[in-house]
Amino acid sequence: MKIKLWLTLLAAGLMALSIGGCSDDDDPPTDPGSTNMFAGYRDWTQVENTNAPSTLLGPAHNGNNGEFTRSIFTTVATMIETGEYDEGTIFVKETHTYDGDADHMFADPMGLLAMVKREPGFDDAGNDWEYFNLNPDDLSTIASGADLGACKGCHMQASGDDGEDFIFLHPMEFEPDPADFDDYATWNLIGTEQGPDALLGPAHEGNDADAVRRIYKKQLAANPDGLGDGYPTGTLVLKEVRSGAGDVIGMTGMAKRGGDFDTTNDNWEYFMWNPANGDLADRGAMAMCIGCHGAANTGTNGKDWVFAHEDDPFNN
Ligand code: HEC
Ligand code: HEC
Structure with a gap:
């Protein structure tokens, strides 16, 4: 399947x-x-x-x-x-x-x-x-x-x-434009989650039993176990949260920047949008995101700061 x-x-x-x-x-x-x-x-x-x-x-x-x-x-x-x-x-x-x-x-x-x-x-x-x-x-x-x-x-x-x-020049750093996420609905849907998750707690509307969290990955063949150190530079993932009524109530993203963007945390940049108007609210190596996403590096939770999702071919 x-x-x-x-x-x-x-x-x-x-x-x-x-x-x-x-x-x-x-x-x-x-x-x-x-x-x-x-x-x-x-x-x-x-x-x-x-x-x-x-x-x-x-x-x-x-x-x-x-x-x-x-x-x-x-x-x-x-x-x-x-x-x-x-x-x-x-x-x-x-x-x-x-x-x-x-x-x-x-x-x-x-x-x-x-x-x-x-x-x-x-x-x-x-x-x-x-x-x-x-x-x-x-x-x-x-x-x-x-x-x-x-x-x-x-x-x-x-x-x-x-x-x-x-x-x-190597390694090259990928410098994402927030607009690189605009077409996420055309990416690969790798997971659909609903309901409480111990790893999530109240974050990402995890306590809202009706909310549906959809995770999209741009490059399906991006492999965290491949030839490099984690996901290839350039990899993009996005999580969209919709209320039971179907409104977008949360939108967050991650981009693997590579280079020496944030070497202590494997060079991911985190993005957060205002769901009300779609404007970018914040971006960067945000401590709040990093603190929790580190759990993805443990056991079967996930790989390289990204949580496991059923339909990701390498991290599931
Ligand atoms: C249109 C421009 C272009 C052409 C044509 C091209 N390359 Fe490259 N090559 C690059 C770029 C840019 C890189 C840096 C890595 C990347 O972005 O893939 C690269 C990287 C390389 C590397 C690794 C060393 C380095 O400079 O980064 C080798 C080896 C290489 N190319 C061999 C070749 C060979 C052999 C050919 C001809 C058959 C060729 N390339 C033609 C643009 C080009
Ligand atoms: C309390 C823990 C926690 C915090 C804080 C947190 N996340 Fe997450 N995040 C998760 C969990 C768990 C998932 C897995 C999907 C799910 O269950 O919703 C996830 C999924 C994601 C995904 C989809 C890729 C993946 O790893 O599954 C993105 C993108 C994301 N989060 C971005 C962010 C950003 C940006 C921030 C900071 C603004 C952030 N997260 C803060 C726990 C957290």
């Missing part, structure tokens, strides 16, 4: 998106051969995990399709702020999602890309980076070169505030 709903929702979501489709690859092989320089990249430093739209990426690489998460791994321990990365440095980027069985899937094409810093003189105009399009099955190279496709032309933008040495 649960799986079926998730399949239906995902199928509807994918149909609504103009994507090139997915390959049904499983996770990359852990041992593609010791000569493969990308072997074991998931054990390197992970510097990004985001489903947030990127103005730098636009529609390229599913950059504005929130059902896909972009995860970036590198051989270096820290991102540089000035200068150039050392010869031999590698960055790998996965663009991925989850299918109806919550199995990991790569975008197809271009689900697995890489950049390798070559020897001085390899490509003076491009700071000696070689670009790779990889086969996620065995990490073999589909195509590579300093002038592969539009790679270099776009990565040239990675300077100043946006990055350094053709490598974009």
Whole structure:
């Protein structure tokens, strides 16, 4: 029942998106051969995990399709702020999602890309980076070169505030506009709750026996157990409370901002609207919300500050 709903929702979501489709690859092989320089990249430093739209990426690489998460791994321990990365440095980027069985899937094409810093003189105009399009099955190279496709032309933008040495800034912070929540009624309904809840007490009209609390999640495939630390940056959830008469009497939201927004509480921003007129009443790393949502991190209550809901494929 649960799986079926998730399949239906995902199928509807994918149909609504103009994507090139997915390959049904499983996770990359852990041992593609010791000569493969990308072997074991998931054990390197992970510097990004985001489903947030990127103005730098636009529609390229599913950059504005929130059902896909972009995860970036590198051989270096820290991102540089000035200068150039050392010869031999590698960055790998996965663009991925989850299918109806919550199995990991790569975008197809271009689900697995890489950049390798070559020897001085390899490509003076491009700071000696070689670009790779990889086969996620065995990490073999589909195509590579300093002038592969539009790679270099776009990565040239990675300077100043946006990055350094053709490598974009990571981790990026998602800066939500309250209007990003406006179309929540079109998101995925992951839970419908009514009546008292021990975790809720009087909050969110939890003591009003007639009130119905509906929880919406924008990106159904956002997985708190995925490759990053909790939900991907960019994840949005909203709770709408309606009275028995059907009037909206409560509206709260959460956005995973990432970056260093509030590192002690895993970088969530909380939002509260005035249900009478729909105006934003408050936003921020609000102590009142954090104090209670911390309970979601315990046992089976939920994951990464978000409570469990029946129709969330990963947190239920
Ligand atoms: C339209 C612009 C654009 C094009 C074209 C593009 N990229 Fe990127 N790429 C980005 C952005 C922006 C990021 C930062 C992460 C993100 O938002 O997904 C990125 C990230 C990466 C990363 C991780 C390192 C970093 O800079 O963050 C690799 C590796 C990468 N791209 C490889 C490629 C390859 C290979 C190609 C060509 C096949 C390519 N990219 C084409 C915009 C682009
Ligand atoms: C007393 C505890 C408590 C407080 C305080 C609280 N919440 Fe919640 N919140 C919950 C519980 C429990 C749920 C689970 C859904 C339900 O039963 O209504 C929830 C659900 C939510 C959801 C849906 C996602 C999820 O975690 O289930 C959002 C969004 C939300 N709360 C936002 C806020 C915001 C914003 C604040 C601060 C203004 C806040 N909450 C304060 C207990 C609390």
